[in-house]
Amino acid sequence: MLLAICVLVLAFYLVFLVDWPVFRKAFAKGGWVALGIYVLIAVGYWAAKANHVIAAAGVAGHHG
Numbered sequence: 076m077l078l079a080i081c082v083l084v085l086a087f088y089l090v091f092l093v094d095w096p097v098f099r100k101a102f103a104k105g106g107w108v109a110l111g112i113y114v115l116i117a118v119g120y121w122a123a124k125a126n127h128v129i130a131a132a133g134v135a136g137h138h139g
Contacts, residue, residue: 077125
């Protein structure tokens with residue numbers, strides 16, 4: 076479920092919030108690598124925050 080939400084949020088961001096005509100030139104010059112790094116950072120941050128919320132709610136983690 077967490078993966079599905081991440082995919083939907085990323086798709087929403089890429090479809091509705093990115094100004095593609097502005098970024099098209101940058102992507103043509105290799106900007107896909109930077110985009111990939113930003114996506115990995117965002118997904119990692121979001122997953123870490125989600126795991127913290129789950130742990131704070133008392134759901135058993137690796138310590139339980």
